[in-house]
Amino acid sequence: MADARLQAGLVETKAELQRLRERVSAGTPTIHKDLSLISLVLKWSGLENGILLEGFLTTVETSACIGFWDETDKLQIAALWLTDAARQFYNRCLELHSTGVTWQKYKDAFRQRFRDTHTDQYHFMRLQTARQGRNESPQEFADRCRALSQKIVCKVDDPVVQRIHNENAD
Secondary structure, eight states, X not given: OHHHHHXXXXXXXXXXXXXXXXXXXXXXXXXXXOGGGGGGSOOBOOOTTSOOHHHHHHHHHHHHHHHTOOHHHHHHHHHHTBOHHHHHHHHHXXXXXXXXXXXXXHHHHHHHHTOOOSOHHHHHHHHHXXXXXXXXXXXXXXXHHHHHHHHHSOOOOOHHHHHHHHHHHO
């Protein structure tokens, strides 16, 4: 009986060695995750005065692409860097803790909860009344104005409508 187990183990080991040899000879590179890129992801609070949600999500996705993170890594790292209102929402949202949650579901849930509820008129007034801050450089002021104007610009996914909108803007 011990001989049979030993023989089975030997056959299994030989098969594993053969698979490894084939993998090496085929030139399949071994990919290592670079989790040091976690440091690039800034904490996100969900508050208006902090970084924007899209910036947070983009940073996670870009770091994941460079560092070869999988979807589970993105979900766990994004959850790790949540604070304040965003952390409270995450803790209370049971669908984000289920086993079948995807990165897309995670993004959709946060986009739905933290969407901008201000009207275009509100953003237009903020842009019209924008003044350069005392300790704000001209470039920072221009960036802030650009960000405000992007909140007003027509956001349409249809390329035909976008083309018509752009032609009428000229």
